[in-house]
Amino acid sequence: MPTLRDLDPGDRGTVTGYVADDPPGRLLEMGLLPGTLVEVVRRAPLGDPIDLKIRGFHLSIRKHEAAAILVERVPAS
């Protein structure tokens, strides 16, 4: 299963779970929960961090954290 890190800018996915048992609590509080639709909007000019769109707002996190979140790709409609 891919992680959020594997998505390219423009891709969308649904969170399915976490790689480790103890994902960063702050990300969960921000709403990155199983079932949530995430869009990777872009990467920062130096490749890291990435800009996500979730629940109607933009959240920027590092690839390192993105790699902790399992996603299922949502085919472009």
Next chain:
Amino acid sequence: MPVSVTTVPQRIALAGNPNVGKTTLFNLLTGLRQKVANYPGVTVERKSGRLAGDGPATGAEVVDLPGTYSLNPKSLDERVAYDVLVGRMPGEPVPDVVVCVVDATNLERNLYLVTQILDLGLPVVVALNMMDAAEAAGLEVDADGLADRLGVPVVPIVARDGRGLEALRQALAEVPAPPDRPGWTLMPAVAEVVDRLAAQLTDEVPDLPPRRARFEALGALTSDPLLAPWKERAPGFHAAVLQARAALEERKVPYRQAEMMGRYGWLGPLVQSVVTRHKDPSEATLSDRIDAVLTHKVAGPILFGGVLLLIFQAVFSWATPAMDAIEAGVVLLGQGVRAVMPDGWLEDLLVEGAITGVGNVLVFLPQILLLFFFLGLMEDTGYMARTAFIMDRLMRRMGLSGASVVPLLSSYACAIPGIMAARTLANERDRLITIMVAPLMSCSARLPVYTLFIAAFIPSGALFGVLGYQGLAMVALYVLGTVMAFVAAWVLKTFVFKGDASMFVMELPPYRLPRLRQVFWRMIDRAKAFVVRAGKIIFGLSIVLWFMASFPQADPDPLLEARREQAEATFTARLDSIAAAEGLSAAEVITRGPMEAVQAADAERQAVLDAVAAEEAGRQIRQSLIGRIGRAIEPVMRPLGFDWKISAGILSAFAAREVIVSTLATLYSVGEDDGEPVMLREALKADRYPDGRPVYTPLVAVSLLVFFVFALQCMSTLAIARRETNTWKWPAVMWLYMFALAYGFSLLVYQGGQALGWG
């Protein structure tokens, strides 16, 4: 909760996620002008004011809190909000009512915190803010439906223009009933454990209401920092929590995620039922399209560099006309005072001390205002948060984080808010490093020094006809400080603060049109602060300095006296010989003698008298207290190319940098025989050593500038660093390493330059 239903609130707290408009609303409610800007983490400490207007609750204390995403604080600013809301702020009772400010365009995440505050059991009024933005985004929010579902009053408002304020005031006229517990539920396996732990906690701490005990039990179960304080207060509970955790882990229950899943699980359908979308949410907004350019892989960094270059160039060149006008005004004022006041030491004190000292610093006000104007634009549009996004990777290499960018950029204005802003950094190591290097960013108090010496000693030509050398020199100084901040951060990360890697989780707010009125007021406030500072500190210091420069008075030098008498004697002799030649009496020669010869003789006399007076003034200032001090430390500063006056200036600038400008102005003014207020720039250029060499060569100027880039000459910075780190150790280290850098690099510049034959 022992709160009767009809009391008037005495204490109202504003809580909510970062950047939702809490401070905008606070300013509206209290009539104050606290800082508002479009990035998360503007407010980092509790601010308090009184409810304005007329209504039952008028005069109640209103407390603005830092933004927080949850009641599980991750950084110091969030901790402040948490402490106030749960009543752990020492000496502060819990608020009577909490106004939960929520962003209507982003309800789900905003309501997460609201459900936590509802769990606490405090009376709540929800202020549904940014209704204008919601409308623009095609969102229709059913406020009454939301009030129904949450069980608390919900008032739609637009804090930016005051819509809905009256309704909110009415909702605050009396304390609403404490809300019922919101209907979200934990997964059964965890709920059961929390109930058990809550019961145990109530046993151990009987004065805790049951609902509150449940809140604390859930927090302690899922968060280490929230568990820690119970170790002393309720050791049995503490042990039970650890046991419960082990048991849940054994059974593979994801208890740490239970709270988020429970709350969001309840909020999802709730928000669905009260929000109607009239636009496709996946459509790119204007803000998204702006971002496509400003954070573009290639264009983004170039634009960022361009913006900074533009700011520094503009600060240097656009301010010139206004600065010239102020400078001329100061000179005129000095001459005016000279004209109307009787001669004497009081007149000297006023003109040479106060007017010259304060005036020469006030000259730089236009530059400082321009700097604040541009930084204000960056903050208000939302660009500031993007700079963090763009810079994070680079900053991480240096031992910082993207989240350090906002504190560091703020430090270009002043290190004090910069150091405070570091509270938003969740990682303690990142926060300490950011604090330690923030004073290396050139703050606005260095501007007067930079400008004075650049204007005097850097040629005014332009590279390729557009990039002025002086502007470039200015940029170079800012770059020097910034690069050194990065280097220092890297050294600190590598050798001093070892610690775990940090996270970077930052919300990127939508771009908003800057509110010029806001930027304007911030400039006015800044101008006031600057003038008051000039008026108080610099005025006082200038007077002290004038005394130190004027006393003790030097004994008359017999040699100079002799020269003066000699000049008078020569003059009389010349007149006598002219009289003899013309056959006139000594008295007649002045009125009837040959004009040319008499005038020549007089001019000769005057020249000698002037030279003697200048030498006496110079002698006086060398003999004065400040002269003695300056000469005492001159040997230490000599290797950097500094004479005793510069040395005295640097010494006086240790409390505040810009003081060197007024010190030099006073020194040169007292040192002038006629005591006119001097054009400091000209006086610097004209100053000579006794052997005729100029005191300031361009090399000396560069050495001095480098010294000011690095040296930490600011008491307030040390004081705030002490407060934010809770020890004198770090401020002391900060001062020492920056002084070492200043001395070392100035030495290198001056000695190296001399070795290369540059002056």
